[in-house]
Amino acid sequence: MKKLTKNQQRTADFISRYIKEHLYSPTYKEIAEHFKVNVNAIQQTVAALVKKGALERNERIARGLRVKQVPNAELLHGSVKMITIPLYGNVAAGEPVFADNNIEGYITVDKPRRLSGEMFAVTVRGDSMTDKKIIERDKLIIRKQSTANDGEIVVALLDDEVTVKIFKKNNGKPYLQPANNKYDPIRRPFKILGIVVGLTRDYTEV
């Protein structure tokens, strides 16, 4: 991105701070009043900022400015790239998995690239996926889907229990493969709930 002039930088900073505080963009007039200049001075500065890629402008939309690049490394919460999804807890046997009362909390993550669809998260229990570098208490970001390709890591419903395994189907009957040789492949019937698209780990947890 082209470097911003001092004036452009302070304008972008003000807009950024304003949005952070109000959760909606300032109007041209408000920005102008803040800097005690004419509205059109701001219009031109904003136009320059849009051109340089620092701001996004929604034409003819009131209060439609938004920050693209973070001017002074400020926050950009609420970015389109973020997504908030439910974290499902331990699912009791027999209960529907996606019941609202199974929601343990919500986590917000960077939306994985090139992916859409409904997403959710589960907490890993046990050590059956350690060879894939997935450990107890890791939170997995899952995209809901009922099929998977060979070798993909899936969340599956198995005997009324939710489990994370590697999905295998090399020409034969599909099965679930743990990533830890102290566990055997699982060949009982199961249902795929989704595939793993992301992972978060918190080293400050107990």
Next chain:
Amino acid sequence: MKKLTKNQQRTADFISRYIKEHLYSPTYKEIAEHFKVNVNAIQQTVAALVKKGALERNERIARGLRVKQVPNAELLHGSVKMITIPLYGNVAAGEPVFADNNIEGYITVDKPRRLSGEMFAVTVRGDSMTDKKIIERDKLIIRKQSTANDGEIVVALLDDEVTVKIFKKNNGKPYLQPANNKYDPIRRPFKILGIVVGLTRDYTEV
């Protein structure tokens, strides 16, 4: 909070989804058009939602609605629990590590509990930490600090290079321990830049 009626719920949901998508609130007219009703029907529903505490309305501010309680477990971006931090890229030898032009991007993560201080992120290169289940391309969330306890995973500056290792100091001279037995402990001088407090992994990356 008082329970929402069905109509109020679906209105709140629409507003929530709209804001999530556009990052600015819809106008009364837009909401009305979506549900194919009169503007004033929406005005009253919104007024009820404000009264019940589900929405916040900024009087006479265009597109000034915002979601307070998350109606159907929808988004809560911009939460105080989130933090946006710079992601530092490959640091060329000799260059200062935290120079702005080393910033590769920004990531937003749940703020680790009980932790404050300045934070940043780095991308993992190589396989020296695989025994700790940290692999290439994982992004580590680091809290800046210059000391560490025995056994903590640290980011350290070593010969003008940034590296991730286990910090060791059992009574003797501190050293850096890789978590992969194909690498030897490092006993050259180093400087701790921070300790690992979190990790994110994206399975959809190339």
Next chain:
DNA sequence: ATAATTACTGTATATTTATACATTGTAATT
């Protein structure tokens, strides 16, 4: 049963907001 809340229609209006046009001056490039 009666009042209050909810959900709606239609029309109108004041205010807010973005945007257009005409002009000036300065600093940075070419």
Next chain:
DNA sequence: AATTACAATGTATAAATATACAGTAATTAT
């Protein structure tokens, strides 16, 4: 020396937006 990007001013205007008033009807609570 000429051109372009930048930073302003002032005046207008169109479009977007919130809001006010008057009234109907169904549902829910007292």
